[in-house]
Amino acid sequence: MTTLADQPLTGEIESADWPEFGWVDDIRPALARHAATGRPAALATLYQVAGSAPRGPGAQMLFAAGADGGVSASGYFSGDCIEGDVANHAAGVLADGRPRRLHYGMGSPWIDLRLRCGGALHVLLERVTSDSPALRGLLRHAAERRSCTWVSDGETQSVTEDAGPLLSFTNEPFRIARRYDPPRRLIVSGGDPGALAAARLGAMAQFETIVLRPGGPQAPPPFPVAQYLREEPAEALARLKVDRWTAYLGATHEDHHDLAGCLAALRGHAGYVGMIGAKSRAGERLAALEAAGASAEELARLHLSPGVPGLGKSPWEVATGIIAEIMQALNPARERA
Structure with missing residues (x-):
């Protein structure tokens, strides 16, 4: 049986020649659309940045598999340095449900993936299912125009009423907290x-x-x-x-x-x-x-x-x-x- 992870994605994101998906800053509308399909999505959160980088901590991308096996994306991290590779890892997350913590740039084990800005990016990839209570809570807060915080260790997700900094994280144990304000x-x-x-x-x-x-x-x-x-x-x-x-x-x-x-x-x-x-x-x-x-x-x-x-x-x-x-x-x- 062929799984999503077996498909030859090779970093090919839909419309990658003209990456309009990078215009997306708030991934909640895309999350809502994918939830309506009943299929899971892979949520990528930039949780740590070292040195110079196009985006700061809290930037997000969303990846979902289409009916034709392609990967649709929303958001961007680096202006085409790592998006294709993140998409490949997202395919694995969608297939097996296991989160990935990715490290690009300075100190990364992947020396073939270089960041033109010279910095370092740390990304959490986690699967979000369409029936996730945390997802429902996130979208409900947006509809009611209330701030909330998405808390996740990559496997267990929750939404709290607390609204602290845009992004905070701890390494031991690993956990991120990403604030969402009402849509502008x-x-x-x-x-x-x-x-x-x-x-x-x-x-x-x-x-x-x-x-x-x-x-x-x-x-x-x-x-x-x-x-x-x-x-x-x-x-x-x-x-x-x-x-x-x-x-x-x-x-x-x-x-x-x-x-x-x-x-x-x-x-x-x-x-x-x-x-x-x-x-x-x-x-x-x-x-x-x-x-x-x-x-x-x-x-x-x-x-x-x-x-x-x-x-x-x-x-x-x-x-x-x-x-x-x-x-x-x-x-x-x-x-x-």
């Missing part, structure tokens, strides 16, 4: 070219992107988004329950929509709140929000005329600057190591 979410209110450019870039950057257009057309935006809503911003935000992993951008250019939406986002402690508009109108908008009850602390967190100065004023240039600001604001490294 972007809510864009508006429908002009600038708002659409911001929403599209956010979706491409794998934000859970919601387009909110009060009284907008029935047809959704012409690109994939998580949700398209046509209600008032304040009402939508109350129902969506914003949090510090949420970014809100008011871009309807109608103060009764944008001011109300921004105030709701600020009071919900959104991680980023911005309002597109002329700098000359900043004073009157701040005064209107203060009159509506916004505190000085809330107003200090508001980005008026958001974006990166000097990029330009075309929709894509403005949107690029805004998405960069949002990424920086929602970066968990700003809060916790």
Whole structure:
């Protein structure tokens, strides 16, 4: 009987010629998709880094065998130095269920696999079954927008409510603890070219992107988004329950929509709140929000005329600057190591 480990994978990952799988940073959606197939997946976690490396501890990849025997991958570690070899080891993990601890680069036993950056990478590979209680817990926390921590020794896995550093590990006994925060979410209110450019870039950057257009057309935006809503911003935000992993951008250019939406986002402690508009109108908008009850602390967190100065004023240039600001604001490294 031929097993998965016997198949001639030779490091060949689906679409390896154009590795778009490396764009994936949050592997939970891929885990959910593979769980739905009933087949196990191999989860790879970068748990220790020495010297220079493209990714830091906590970076992850997911490998799963397709119906045709190929290996689908999500995420990346090294920019093509080790991904193929990790895929081969993942095939073994999927076949026999035994975890692997892999060491690449400085001090590695595999002298034929070199890292161009000159560092060292340590990776844990573990099998995750579709009926795993830990997997169910991980996905439930994501759906409920709550932080949690995946704890594993490679064989026994659990999810705890604790949310410490992004990644910690011990060698004796071996154990990793990897924190997961709620998925990054972007809510864009508006429908002009600038708002659409911001929403599209956010979706491409794998934000859970919601387009909110009060009284907008029935047809959704012409690109994939998580949700398209046509209600008032304040009402939508109350129902969506914003949090510090949420970014809100008011871009309807109608103060009764944008001011109300921004105030709701600020009071919900959104991680980023911005309002597109002329700098000359900043004073009157701040005064209107203060009159509506916004505190000085809330107003200090508001980005008026958001974006990166000097990029330009075309929709894509403005949107690029805004998405960069949002990424920086929602970066968990700003809060916790």
